[in-house]
Amino acid sequence: MTQAIAFALIALVAVAGPRPAPTHAQTSQTSQTSQTSLAAQAAPGWTFEHKKGEVLRYRTYIVVAARTPDDTGDVKLTVRSSSKNTTKDITADGLVIWEQLDDAGVEVKLNGMAVTSDEAPKPVTVTLAKSGLIVKRVNPAADPSDMSQKALPILSSWPVPPVGVKPGDTWKSELANPMLKNKFFTATSTLVGNESVLGIDCLKVQLTMSFPAVYGATEPEFLQHTATYWLDAKTRQLVRTSAVTKNPVFPFTLKNAEARAFVSRIVSGQNDTSDPEGEKLLK
Numbered sequence: 001m002t003q004a005i006a007f008a009l010i011a012l013v014a015v016a017g018p019r020p021a022p023t024h025a026q027t028s029q030t031s032q033t034s035q036t037s038l039a040a041q042a043a044p045g046w047t048f049e050h051k052k053g054e055v056l057r058y059r060t061y062i063v064v065a066a067r068t069p070d071d072t073g074d075v076k077l078t079v080r081s082s083s084k085n086t087t088k089d090i091t092a093d094g095l096v097i098w099e100q101l102d103d104a105g106v107e108v109k110l111n112g113m114a115v116t117s118d119e120a121p122k123p124v125t126v127t128l129a130k131s132g133l134i135v136k137r138v139n140p141a142a143d144p145s146d147m148s149q150k151a152l153p154i155l156s157s158w159p160v161p162p163v164g165v166k167p168g169d170t171w172k173s174e175l176a177n178p179m180l181k182n183k184f185f186t187a188t189s190t191l192v193g194n195e196s197v198l199g200i201d202c203l204k205v206q207l208t209m210s211f212p213a214v215y216g217a218t219e220p221e222f223l224q225h226t227a228t229y230w231l232d233a234k235t236r237q238l239v240r241t242s243a244v245t246k247n248p249v250f251p252f253t254l255k256n257a258e259a260r261a262f263v264s265r266i267v268s269g270q271n272d273t274s275d276p277e278g279e280k281l282l283k
Contacts, residue, residue, distance in 0.1 A: 005212045046160045048128065049235040050096045054087045056075070056237065057266040061278030064248075066257035075254060078282045080107040082266065090182040094130040099123045132158040133175075150178045155225055155245065158205070158238075159189055167193035179223075179249065184209040194229065198267040199237050202230035213249050225246050240264045242277070 062079040082103045089097040102121040109115065119141065127136035134153035142149050159173035170190045177183040187209040195204045210224045227243035245259045262278040264271060 023211065047236065048096060050087045050090055050237065052087055052090055056085045058083050058085060059264050059271070059275055059278065061262045061275070061281050062259065063281055064257060064259045066254035069196050069253045069255055071255055076111055077080070078109045082280065087270060095135070096128040098126055098128070100126060132160040133257055143251065147179070148249040148251050151223065151249045154178050158207070158231065159187055161189070161191070165191045167191055175209070179211070179213045180215060185209065194233060197230045198265065198270040200267070201233040202239050203233050204228065204230050221247060223249065238263070238265065
């Protein structure tokens with residue numbers, strides 16, 4: 001399950017910038033009232049099916065295009081990685097806890113130059129509620145001062161509809177702003193329909209959200225996130241996602257930043273070694 005994953009959109013990006021050595025795990029948690037109450041709801045006909053011990057593999061592609069803070073040069077960061085995602089537990093109240101572990105050999109390039117790291121991958125623990133919201137994310141490798149980690153859970157979520165839906169239906173979800181205390185915003189989701197992806201019957205959903213990441217931000221400066229994702233029609237587990245995030249939160253300063261991400265489940269006999277859509281994104 002890798003939207004939280006995949007939306008390592010910002011976590012992976014951090015390897016390209018200077019950061020102090022992490023002193024302890026960073027925990028991102030959506031604990032504000034709106035998210036907590038929504039997390040307790042089970043949407044009719046829209047439930048996630050996981051099995052303890054189940055292992056799924058994903059491949060992630062990310063490209064970040066931006067300008068330097070002084071606007072004198074371009075910045076292009078690309079990331080190619082793969083990960084193993086293991087369902088560790090399913091609680092009595094329906095919370096799904098999984099562990100995401102990136103494979104060694106994450107490929108990172110900054111303006112075409114390889115960026116290397118001696119740090120071994122560490123598992124990230126993710127908690128998914130019945131609402132489709134990531135309500136907790138613990139990254140032991142993240143710097144506690146890295147504010148970008150706070151945005152990851154909401155960007156990795158799939159808000160479920162409050163009632164049964166059919167193709168073309170739209171629903172809105174009031175969500176707590178992860179960056180600003182006691183502030184809320186509305187995410188809009190649309191069920192496009194069914195589509196076969198990698199031989200799997202999927203539900204195709206479009207999601208948009210926009211919210212200020214700092215006090216005083218004007219609307220053009222809001223974090224703007226648009227995603228299309230495909231969930232297994234039977235289990236509601238992630239099969240694929242394609243997303244664009246404008247003005248993403250980074251642990252370092254960039255200007256006019258836009259991040260694009262493509263994440264795909266790895267299915268034997270379908271995409272064993274690469275994904276054409278992802279490879280095209282990195283060019």
